Amino acid sequence: SMNSTSSEKSTGSQTREQSSQPSEEFSTAFSTSEGTPDTTPESMPEPEPGANALVIYFSWSGNTETIAGEIASQTGADTFQLEPATAYSTDYNTVLDEAQAEQRADARPEIVGSIENFDSYDVIYLGFPNWWGDMPMILYSFLDDYDLSGKTIAPFVSSGGSGFSDALSAIASAEPGATITDGLSLSSSASQTPGGAVADWLADIGFAE
Ligand SMILES: Cc1cc2nc3c(=O)[nH]c(=O)nc-3n(C[C@H](O)[C@H](O)[C@H](O)COP(=O)(O)O)c2cc1C
Numbered sequence: 001s002m003n004s005t006s007s008e009k010s011t012g013s014q015t016r017e018q019s020s021q022p023s024e025e026f027s028t029a030f031s032t033s034e035g036t037p038d039t040t041p042e043s044m045p046e047p048e049p050g051a052n053a054l055v056i057y058f059s060w061s062g063n064t065e066t067i068a069g070e071i072a073s074q075t076g077a078d079t080f081q082l083e084p085a086t087a088y089s090t091d092y093n094t095v096l097d098e099a100q101a102e103q104r105a106d107a108r109p110e111i112v113g114s115i116e117n118f119d120s121y122d123v124i125y126l127g128f129p130n131w132w133g134d135m136p137m138i139l140y141s142f143l144d145d146y147d148l149s150g151k152t153i154a155p156f157v158s159s160g161g162s163g164f165s166d167a168l169s170a171i172a173s174a175e176p177g178a179t180i181t182d183g184l185s186l187s188s189s190a191s192q193t194p195g196g197a198v199a200d201w202l203a204d205i206g207f208a209e
Pocket of ligand 1: 059060061064097100129134161
């Protein structure tokens with residue numbers, strides 16, 4: 001299940017009616033182009049691979065979710081889907097307007113449920129689609145609600161071509177006490193077969209199993 005963290009997310013499997021690639025227009029319009037000291041190594045049990053990592057993501061049409069699932073599968077990390085208390089429209093043109101209105105209002109959409117044992121995670125894989133050159137506002141809700149000081153954030157984005165835009169600096173501003181790795185940026189279509197890119201990225205940032 002994509003919602004394997006703790007017990008919270010029984011409501012988390014919204015179905016999406018859109019195709020996984022609703023945003024052809026963006027391809028053109030937006031193209032720019034272990035922490036503890038090793039004191040008693042003999043007697044310490046080995047930590048489970050990925051046991052201290054959590055994949056947190058928002059996805060409207062499934063592309064970011066596919067990347068999130070691949071990261072979880074390759075690392076053994078838990079996952080938590082950011083889901084807004086008030087669902088977005090399933091209509092593409094309508095969600096474009098909803099997203100823009102939320103951005104203009106600097107909104108903080110409420111997140112369904114809460115992340116159990118958040119403090120126990122050292123590594124947060126944080127994924128989202130590029131929405132109008134920014135993170136969806138629910139990512140700002142998450143960064144406001146949770147303190148990521150001392151954690152490592154490994155960001156990933158799915159986009160029609162814009163990549164992260166200014167999202168990486170926004171994350172850094174919101175979480176000055178966190179370490180942020182190089183990000184993984186995939187196009188909408190590359191997001192659908194992310195295995196190789198995820199493996200390369202995990203190796204690059206030092207989190208390959
Ligand atoms: C509301 C909205 C705004 C978008 N804005 C951009 C954008 O500014 N730049 C871009 O490259 N893609 C943009 N896209 C395209 C998405 O980033 C892209 O389709 C992504 O793969 C969707 O990920 P998801 O399936 O996880 O929701 C936008 C899509 C939506 C729905």
